Amino acid sequence: MLSSQRKLSEAQCQQIDLADDAGLQQRKSFDLMSKEVGGRTNLGYTRLDQKNYLRKRRQRSLVHGEAGYLLQYFQRKLVESPPFYHAYQLDVEDQITNVFWADAGMLIDYGYFGDVFSLDSTYCTNSSHRPLAVFSGFNHHQRAVIFGAALLYDETTESYKWLFETFLEAHKQKRPQTIFTDQD
Template identity: 40%
Template sequence: MQVDDEGRLKNIFWAELRNREAYKEFGDVVTFDNTYLTNKYDMPFAPFVGVNHHGHSILFGCGLISHEDIETFTWLFRTWLSCMSNSAPIGIITDQDRVMKVAIQNVFPNTRHRWCLWHIMKKIPEKLGGHKEYRDISNVLHCAVYDSQSAAKFEETWHHMIVEYDLGDNEWLRGLYDERHHWVPCYLNNTFWAGMSSTQCSESMNAFFDGYVNSKTTLKQFVEQYNCALKNKVQKEVEEDVRCLSQQMPCVTSYAMERQVRDVYTISKFQEFQQELIGKMYCEFVNSMGCEYIVREDVKVGEGKKRTFF
């Protein structure tokens, strides 16, 4: 707990033994989102969340904070890091909060900081919807972000969009471009992200607490209900472990590799691998350029498909 000069409660952090043990196994990437719930004392709920071997959200501790400033976030991050044996994550995913960005740089200088891609792309209609060529701009922007296999390709597509639609004066786009290393996938794909590109795991964990806590929950009730919610989460993980031990997914190919992966992966992770394996059927070798190979892939988009090259 952190108190002010008059001994009044300012901020709280807590983590159970299970949270700390989970972090040892699954703490490579952490999402942090403090937008879910503000209690009756005007203290936002701030959980540290990751994903486990089933792809489920998992809690690494949480806090209740009185302010959303650099000092408060720095205290919370340092307290959490100390609780996790001073082992910083490889990557952390947050929203675009500038104050939070400074605190992360102070406490996790060697951790890769990523902005939530989903929240950024969600703002496109709000920021660009008034433009007469909005639909075309949106399509090009999505192409630049999701289809660029390299930084050079992103730069080319982005600059074409800015010039073609006369967007040089758009401050929102200019700010995003300046911070592109924090959110554009092709600048971040050299870091392990455990399949995450947004804070939606935090939102999934937040949704899990619905029914246990609300804005009128007292501090004492909050801790008690937190424990109840966590026990429920643990029970679901145990049930999924049992399912993986008692069931076996069918293979869709005759590759020995698929059988090998099936025997060592959890069901959810094997299904992800299986989808990628099936996707091989839609890849076609085009030609080679020295040590580089050009491969064409047909990707389903709605009822149609588009071809991408990599």
């Protein structure tokens, strides 16, 4: 297929979007769509066209930057589930430094099983090498549950103070009996 003859229709774009939103791998969604039309030659575009389309769509969604996209995501979650809780801390230049969130399930689980939890800060989980802090515990079936999560700018006392205060605010000031953490 010559590039001048290849074109994604509006319907094909919607199918690609649906497959991507459902978590289907690009290769598998391309194979599925080509089978639907009787082969790759009848599809009208290549896997590279599909990959380029998805990349452009993601770039358009990040037009406000990572922080803007994150805040838009939080707003959508809040509309879908009003108990969703999120908070962020700004520095002196009004830049987001720390972000905390807990969905409705996390809030409910903490209400039942939040007497003891573990706080783990994992490094190098994003491109900026910022700590990801996860509050976790166990339910009555000995299965791990998460009570909240945060992306921190650094591991200073001020960041952790903000994190624990925000965690308590999210969980209506219910304090745990025991907190497990690493030696730091």
